[in-house]
Amino acid sequence: MKHRIITISREFGSGGRTIGRETAKQLGIPCYDSELIQKTAQESGFEESYIINADESTSGGFIGSAFSTRAFGPTAEDYLWEAQRKVILELAEKGPCVIVGRCADSILREKADCLTVFIHADLKYRADRIVKVYGERQESPEQRIREKDKRRAAYHRFYTDMKWGYAKNYQICLDSGNLGINQCVNILKILY
Amino acid sequence: MKHRIITISREFGSGGRTIGRETAKQLGIPCYDSELIQKTAQESGFEESYIINADESTSGGFIGSAFSTRAFGPTAEDYLWEAQRKVILELAEKGPCVIVGRCADSILREKADCLTVFIHADLKYRADRIVKVYGERQESPEQRIREKDKRRAAYHRFYTDMKWGYAKNYQICLDSGNLGINQCVNILKILY
Numbered sequence: 205m206k207h208r209i210i211t212i213s214r215e216f217g218s219g220g221r222t223i224g225r226e227t228a229k230q231l232g233i234p235c236y237d238s239e240l241i242q243k244t245a246q247e248s249g250f251e252e253s254y255i256i257n258a259d260e261s262t263s264g265g266f267i268g269s270a271f272s273t274r275a276f277g278p279t280a281e282d283y284l285w286e287a288q289r290k291v292i293l294e295l296a297e298k299g300p301c302v303i304v305g306r307c308a309d310s311i312l313r314e315k316a317d318c319l320t321v322f323i324h325a326d327l328k329y330r331a332d333r334i335v336k337v338y339g340e341r342q343e344s345p346e347q348r349i350r351e352k353d354k355r356r357a358a359y360h361r362f363y364t365d366m367k368w369g370y371a372k373n374y375q376i377c378l379d380s381g382n383l384g385i386n387q388c389v390n391i392l393k394i395l396y
Numbered sequence: 397m398k399h400r401i402i403t404i405s406r407e408f409g410s411g412g413r414t415i416g417r418e419t420a421k422q423l424g425i426p427c428y429d430s431e432l433i434q435k436t437a438q439e440s441g442f443e444e445s446y447i448i449n450a451d452e453s454t455s456g457g458f459i460g461s462a463f464s465t466r467a468f469g470p471t472a473e474d475y476l477w478e479a480q481r482k483v484i485l486e487l488a489e490k491g492p493c494v495i496v497g498r499c500a501d502s503i504l505r506e507k508a509d510c511l512t513v514f515i516h517a518d519l520k521y522r523a524d525r526i527v528k529v530y531g532e533r534q535e536s537p538e539q540r541i542r543e544k545d546k547r548r549a550a551y552h553r554f555y556t557d558m559k560w561g562y563a564k565n566y567q568i569c570l571d572s573g574n575l576g577i578n579q580c581v582n583i584l585k586i587l588y
Contacts (some may be wrong), residue, residue, distance in 0.1 A: 322563050322569075324563055324564050357581070369513050369562065369563050369564060370561065370562060371561050371562065371563045371566070371569035372516050372561060372571075373567070373569070374399065374563070375570075375571040375572055375574045375575060376568070376569065376571065377514075377563035377565070377566070377568065377569035377573070378568055379564075379567040379568065379569075380409055383565045383567060383568070383587065387586075387587065391583055391586065391587075394579075394582070394583065394586075395575065395579065395583075
């Protein structure tokens with residue numbers, strides 16, 4: 205089966221974004237990630253810096269928003285979610301691409317011809333990798349991973365009602381720590 | 397990375413056993429499934445028919461055993477689990493192979509060089525497939541699937557304390573309904 209769009213969900217530090225970019229590069233199609241944030245910002249009127257802070261994976265406003273009763277209507281996070289959803293649907297209309305994160309798997313589920321991918325790896329591999337890629341921080345790499353994964357999973361669950369990391373929600377799940385990033389790219393290319 | 401053994405966990409009707417057999421055939425290595433049951437029977441002194449009834453996926457004694465307090469010591473199911481575990485460890489020692497089901501993924505986790513695989517598919521695909529492969533029954537195919545999956549998941553959880561179908565427990569998870577059985581075989585061959 206041929207797929208026009210690859211959506212990648214990933215654990216923090218698993219190399220999912222690198223796999224997405226490299227797969228897109230080798231297939232000669234665009235990969236949307238920070239570009240997507242910019243486009244969302246432009247179209248929704250949100251400041252880009254706000255969107256970065258309120259992103260699925262950061263310690264911004266999402267958790268507070270998740271516990272809001274919505275008694276005063278949708279939260280700023282809800283508007284952001286809706287703006288991102290529209291951008292993703294437009295990108296999917298525009299042509300073949302890879303989209304990393306932002307619940308694109310769920311948003312495009314019924315709308316596009318997608319290969320839905322989840323990339324994960326064990327804690328040790330990810331801890332070593334985030335120090336290499338993002339450098340040392342005051343928190344331990346393990347703490348940074350736990351915190352970021354927890355927020356990504358909560359965000360995904362809140363806005364999509366799908367369990368993050370549950371195999372049945374994806375067409376393919378790959379352990380990048382064990383299989384290696386290049387092998388993951390090879391497999392996605394074969395399935396595209 | 398080269399793998400000597402492929403373990404396949406699978407949802408009922410997903411074609412996991414077929415994928416295992418075909419992969420083994422194309423790789424020129426054995427696939428253990430009913431052979432494994434026979435070998436277990438011979439070595440443990442259990443009657444083969446008893447083992448088939450008490451298998452991970454059937455409506456035999458497992459559920460009753462799961463709720464036993466073990467006040468009178470291990471249940472017959474516990475002895476069977478131990479016998480199967482020994483057989484799987486011996487098979488893994490003997491040489492490269494594919495092992496379908498029976499918690500081989502968990503049993504061999506620390507002991508062998510394994511590619512751990514989970515095969516799943518949506519309910520519609522599996523319902524159609526079990527009628528083709530196993531024929532009509534009095535129960536609807538959907539009922540048969542729900543019942544069998546529930547037992548497999550409960551068995552796996554009880555004896556391994558690992559969540560069945562959770563992506564992080566496997567190196568690769570594949571949606572056979574979407575990707576197709578042949579493509580799943582191709583990917584496993586590449587990763588072996």
